[in-house]
Amino acid sequence: MLLQAVASASAQVHPLSGTIAEWVWLLPVLPLIGFVSNGLLSLNSAHFGPADPGMADHHPHSPAAAEAAVVAHGEESGAPGDNHHAVKRHRWAGVTSIIGPGVVILAFGLAVAIWQAMVSANPEAPFIQRYFSWMPVGDLQIDAAIQLDQLSMVMVLVITGVGALIHIFSVGYMRDDPGYPRYFSYLNLFVFFMLVLVLGSNYPVLFVGWEGVGLCSYLLIGFWFSDKVNADAGKKAFIVNRIGDFGFMVAMFMLFANIGVLDFVGVNARALDLGVGSALVTTICLFMFLGCTGKSAQIPLYIWLPDAMAGPTPVSALIHAATMVTAGVYLIARSAALFSLSPVASLTVAVIGALTAIFAATIGLKQWDIKKVLAYSTISQLGYMFIGVGVGAYVSGMFHLVTHAFFKALLFLGSGSVIQAMHTAYHATHNTEDAQDMRNMGGLRRYLPVTFVLMWIATLAISGIPPLSGFFSKDEILGSVFARAHGSALASASWLGIPGGTLLYLIYGIGLAAALLTAVYMTRMMLYTFHGPTRTGTEEEKYLGEAPWVMTGPLVILGILTVAGGWLNLPKVVTDRVPLGPGELFGHFLDPVVGSATTRIVGGAAEVPAATEEALIGLAVLIAVTGIVFAVLRLKPANVPPRRDAIPETGFEGVVAHKYYVDEALERTVVEPTYVVSRSFLWRFIDNGLIDGLFVNGSAALARAFGWIGSRLQTGNTGIYAWSLVVGVLLLLGAFTLR
Amino acid sequence: MLAESLALTAALFIIGVIGVLVHRNAIIIFMCVELMLTAVNLTFVAFSRFYGTAGQVFVVFVMTVSAAEAAVGLAIIIAIFRHRQTINLQDINLLRG
Numbered sequence: 001m002l003l004q005a006v007a008s009a010s011a012q013v014h015p016l017s018g019t020i021a022e023w024v025w026l027l028p029v030l031p032l033i034g035f036v037s038n039g040l041l042s043l044n045s046a047h048f049g050p051a052d053p054g055m056a057d058h059h060p061h062s063p064a065a066a067e068a069a070v071v072a073h074g075e076e077s078g079a080p081g082d083n084h085h086a087v088k089r090h091r092w093a094g095v096t097s098i099i100g101p102g103v104v105i106l107a108f109g110l111a112v113a114i115w116q117a118m119v120s121a122n123p124e125a126p127f128i129q130r131y132f133s134w135m136p137v138g139d140l141q142i143d144a145a146i147q148l149d150q151l152s153m154v155m156v157l158v159i160t161g162v163g164a165l166i167h168i169f170s171v172g173y174m175r176d177d178p179g180y181p182r183y184f185s186y187l188n189l190f191v192f193f194m195l196v197l198v199l200g201s202n203y204p205v206l207f208v209g210w211e212g213v214g215l216c217s218y219l220l221i222g223f224w225f226s227d228k229v230n231a232d233a234g235k236k237a238f239i240v241n242r243i244g245d246f247g248f249m250v251a252m253f254m255l256f257a258n259i260g261v262l263d264f265v266g267v268n269a270r271a272l273d274l275g276v277g278s279a280l281v282t283t284i285c286l287f288m289f290l291g292c293t294g295k296s297a298q299i300p301l302y303i304w305l306p307d308a309m310a311g312p313t314p315v316s317a318l319i320h321a322a323t324m325v326t327a328g329v330y331l332i333a334r335s336a337a338l339f340s341l342s343p344v345a346s347l348t349v350a351v352i353g354a355l356t357a358i359f360a361a362t363i364g365l366k367q368w369d370i371k372k373v374l375a376y377s378t379i380s381q382l383g384y385m386f387i388g389v390g391v392g393a394y395v396s397g398m399f400h401l402v403t404h405a406f407f408k409a410l411l412f413l414g415s416g417s418v419i420q421a422m423h424t425a426y427h428a429t430h431n432t433e434d435a436q437d438m439r440n441m442g443g444l445r446r447y448l449p450v451t452f453v454l455m456w457i458a459t460l461a462i463s464g465i466p467p468l469s470g471f472f473s474k475d476e477i478l479g480s481v482f483a484r485a486h487g488s489a490l491a492s493a494s495w496l497g498i499p500g501g502t503l504l505y506l507i508y509g510i511g512l513a514a515a516l517l518t519a520v521y522m523t524r525m526m527l528y529t530f531h532g533p534t535r536t537g538t539e540e541e542k543y544l545g546e547a548p549w550v551m552t553g554p555l556v557i558l559g560i561l562t563v564a565g566g567w568l569n570l571p572k573v574v575t576d577r578v579p580l581g582p583g584e585l586f587g588h589f590l591d592p593v594v595g596s597a598t599t600r601i602v603g604g605a606a607e608v609p610a611a612t613e614e615a616l617i618g619l620a621v622l623i624a625v626t627g628i629v630f631a632v633l634r635l636k637p638a639n640v641p642p643r644r645d646a647i648p649e650t651g652f653e654g655v656v657a658h659k660y661y662v663d664e665a666l667e668r669t670v671v672e673p674t675y676v677v678s679r680s681f682l683w684r685f686i687d688n689g690l691i692d693g694l695f696v697n698g699s700a701a702l703a704r705a706f707g708w709i710g711s712r713l714q715t716g717n718t719g720i721y722a723w724s725l726v727v728g729v730l731l732l733l734g735a736f737t738l739r
Numbered sequence: 740m741l742a743e744s745l746a747l748t749a750a751l752f753i754i755g756v757i758g759v760l761v762h763r764n765a766i767i768i769f770m771c772v773e774l775m776l777t778a779v780n781l782t783f784v785a786f787s788r789f790y791g792t793a794g795q796v797f798v799v800f801v802m803t804v805s806a807a808e809a810a811v812g813l814a815i816i817i818a819i820f821r822h823r824q825t826i827n828l829q830d831i832n833l834l835r836g
Contacts, residue, residue: 716835
């Protein structure tokens with residue numbers, strides 16, 4: 001009977017087989033093709049950095065570059081790019097402009113087709129395609145396999161959709177960069193690895209994508225590697241992420257050691273063997289979360305993300321806002337079966353998320369670099385996502401991931417549009433001012449009207465103003481935290497001695513405070529960038545202007561998504577009142593993947609009454625409006641001096657402006673001791689002393705000593721040889737006869 | 740009968756060994772080596788008397804080899820003498836390490 005049931009279950013055909021979903025392998029292969037072809041193009045007439053004599057770096061500080069700039073001005077209309085660097089269109093820029101975005105657009109089309117098939121089939125079980133056996137080691141069977149379910153589908157749509165828009169934007173933004181094909185090959189490679197990450201059917205394949213996007217992040221942060229600052233930022237991102245990856249790997253090892261499987265289906269099936277709330281499952285989850293803090297820039301490993309802004313702005317939009325940094329959120333949603341077993345680990349995730357959200361938001365208040373504001377905003381919003389997945393509201397966390405991808409990509413691309421306008425102006429007048437510093441901006445609404453309007457929409461969305469997308473997703477997270485403070489599995493657990501319920505109310509309060517700060521710092525950014533008088537300079541103002549359509553087009557589409565994204569998952573309290581169509585679409589869509597885990601965490605928590613829910617929504621909106629109004633009333637863009645006249649902040653403001661001196665503290669406590677230990681102990685003693693001295697040269701000296709002793713025996717005197725021969729024979733004879 | 744023969748050959752062999760050890764002249768050492776070979780030959784002959792003729796076959800081999808060795812050895816000694824004007828082995832230590 002049982003055997004029969006098993007046989008019929010395995011023979012059952014998955015509803016997606018035979019549909020376009022069979023072509024899911026093509027999703028990652030398309031960007032891989034783009035990577036290879038763009039990479040080959042970049043090898044032709046490659047730009048090898050400033051040492052290349054044919055390529056004088058357009059660096060305003062160097063005298064050679066000033067000459068080059070004069071020459072370049074004949075044919076160049078302007079130089080986009082975050083900072084001053086070489087301006088020369090690549091020979092194959094035209095071909096790259098078609099291949100680079102083309103493959104991602106094709107992948108998006110395919111993803112939409114697969115999504116359609118999935119919506120009509122509505123499969124309960126994941127659709128798994130095995131291609132080949134990757135690591136058959138004893139009991140460990142790891143296949144190169146793709147798992148297509150609702151969760152990975154959402155990620156694929158975000159990656160290819162937002163990715164395609166950012167690729168198109170990059171065509172305009174990077175057009176005059178000598179490394180244009182190299183840029184697009186890295187970007188395509190990133191999309192490939194990101195798709196591997198979300199489509200892998202087991203942890204090791206996910207880890208390949210995880211490391212691959214880390215590599216692409218490193219390559220793109222240091223894209224303009226001829227400036228040491230950029231190269232250092234890339235290294236920092238890479239090294240900090242290694243710490244997190246260590247945690248992820250330990251989690252994988254522990255999973256294998258304890259339940260013997262690493263594929264998601266198997267882990268979900270056997271997760272209960274680890275024991276509900278056991279120390280083991282908590283340890284596994286915490287190690288996994290360490291990996292997430294690295295990749296998703298949470299306390300304590302967030303430090304690399306602000307530095308990562310050294311890369312081109314579209315890279316910041318794609319990798320460091322919309323997709324890669326959300327991989328940690330995806331990982332926790334993917335491992336919901338594990339995290340829902342451990343209230344302690346889940347609460348840790350939520351606490352770290354809340355602390356990161358408020359901490360990064362305060363730093364964002366005092367930043368002057370427009371991209372740094374957005375970087376801290378991203379860290380803060382990622383904190384929100386972790387609050388969501390931490391309290392078991394996996395749908396809300398993923399929902400905020402999606403809407404955040406829309407509005408943060410819009411904000412970053414908008415800042416890219418601003419920076420390119422500023423850069424064009426400064427390039428035209430040979431000004432060496434910082435094109436990213438908001439103190440040099442101001443009043444840009446007159447020159448960049450499209451960017452201005454769209455960035456305000458995104459700012460209102462991230463602040464949580466209804467009916468924009470950010471309002472719904474953020475509100476859902478805060479609402480879930482509030483709802484779970486009573487009667488859920490989390491509320492009855494205790495975290496470091498604090499009762500879970502109290503902790504959740506605390507997290508809710510921190511979340512509201514962070515929402516207030518978000519509204520303030522985003523409004524501040526908008527005021528200083530677009531309002532008040534222009535501080536760019538009278539000569540420069542003539543050159544300020546809106547970006548070409550290839551850049552504003554993606555902005556407009558992202559703007560529409562930012563406005564409409566909330567429709568994905570309208571809360572019940574809204575759809576009951578206003579006929580906007582079916583509510584909680586996103587929740588129903590994701591239910592087969594995270595539904596059971598959510599139920600386990602929610603436990604006996606009662607539904608929040610509609611009146612309370614309305615009050616909470618009202619409170620959240622009130623706080624967002626307060627933040628914006630406060631910023632508008634308090635901050636006077638007209639009073640801000642340009643950067644060259646700026647006076648440094650003092651007191652607590654100075655501490656915040658210096659990011660709480662975290663980087664400096666780490667420099668003192670981690671980096672410098674590492675250098676000292678490396679230099680004096682590891683290098684001088686271990687490497688030079690032990691390895692070189694004792695082992696390498698020591699063994700040579702030992703051999704020489706033995707050789708010297710042996711050579712003394714060779715006297716060349718036949719008599720001594722004869723004597724020793726006879727003595728030897730006698731000894732042997734004696735030994736044998738007397739034995 | 741065998742015991743006496745072996746005693747004789749052992750005495751001859753030891754005389755040869757002592758000769759090799761104490762002399763410095765290459766020719767004399769050479770002759771002592773020949774004496775040792777002869778002692779061994781005698782041993783073979785003595786044993787062949789009691790245990791079959793295989794020993795005598797070896798005697799022929801040893802005599803052949805020692806004749807060849809004598810020719811080569813004397814040639815080397817002559818060459819050394821022409822080169823160094825001495826055949827005193829204590830003065831010939833080119834192979835010292």
